Amino acid sequence: MDLKQKGSEANVGGFKQLMVRMKWTTAADFDLAAAYEDKQGKQGLVYFGELGDLNAFPFMQLSGDEGVGDTGGDNEETMRITKLDDMKYVWLLCWDYGKVQDGSPARFKESDVSMTVMDDQGNAHKVDLDTGDMGNVALIATIDNASPVGAKLINSSKAGTLKGLKKLQQLMDIING
């Protein structure tokens, strides 16, 4: 199922694991990251500076460019979530770290960045970034696992601008803004 528009969502309840792939072919230095809040309220961030762990909390891990089929050329980053049970929210983010450093806007609008979320039954959900907002950090999708009924994947498309990234709260302000 494709989630092309902001606000569109898919009930994907029942899954325990997820593989998130972010792809783009345009010339941009994008990074995939995931901010999370667990069911005890603990918040954290998995990104290239803190790759996470598949076998210990937060049970998610970022890997670098994997280039599907090892063909090269296409840009791709992958986040594996091996256990979602303890998470309340996972926010899937894309940023241009160079632009974040100098506070200038990234070219999200001109890019073809997209995200595919595959669940542990093999169902794939493509999420397109659907925003005209200027910024250098984009929230693409939210995994809402707060309900006991099951998780939802939501196209959250929005962007914000940072100048330097020193605290998780800076990202949370964009996510909640």
Added chain:
Amino acid sequence: MAADGTAAALEQIESLRFSHEVRLLGEIRRRFGAIPLMDFDASERMLDRRKRDLLGDAVRITEDLLPDVHAVYRTCLKRAGGALLGDLFVQQSPSYNASVFAHDRRFDILVHSALLRDFAPDELHFVFGHELGHVLFRHNAIPVREILAGTEGLPAEAARLLLSWSRAAEISADRIGLLCCGALSAAAGALFKTASGLPGIDTSRVLSSFRRQYDALEKQIHKDADGESWRRTHPMIPIRFKAMELAALDIIALACGSAGFSKRGFQGVDRQISTILSALETVEAA
């Protein structure tokens, strides 16, 4: 799972072989010489004898006899994609078990009747896939039990190497089981029933139970390694679950079509699994 049950390419299937097994295969070659460790003709004769015994003492499952079970078996053969040739047999037994005898690409699988009675179709996919994994990876080329039983004066270090490889080979075979069933829940369900003998437990409870038990086992191993686990031919069940849990997403991506599978990405995951399991083996062997 690919809707049409298409097969993964053989090259991609080979990339599912547990890297720890590959390393141990290298050590076995250095220690024992070229693989296979069994004479080609002797291996063929063994399979023929086994076929005769199965035809005499078990029941061959055909499409006419058990259409649903046979359909699962055919689907697994197709997904494994290895041009394999073999029969499926059932034998009366209250225990949950299955085994395979193979020679080259020929094989015969024997399953116990309780397993066909109590396992769901997706769990049978895992069981049949696991056995086919042994055939695909040619595990029969190293007949560990026969070597251990038939070689007088085999040094303990050589026996340890063979048994360590045997455990690693089970992890590789589990991955083909997962490829065939397409869901960690089904694979875990099959392992749970095999270990507990209990059908009908909710999948979420099974997954949670295995996760907690793996954590407890890991702590216990570090606390009280008895130095005896090297004698096992199979890894402990929670360890098999952990190895599958960490690899599941990539294997399911492969099951759904090669476009979603990255060999390089999977190698990174596989290295982590190898590190985790090797650390446990080291503690156990100490």
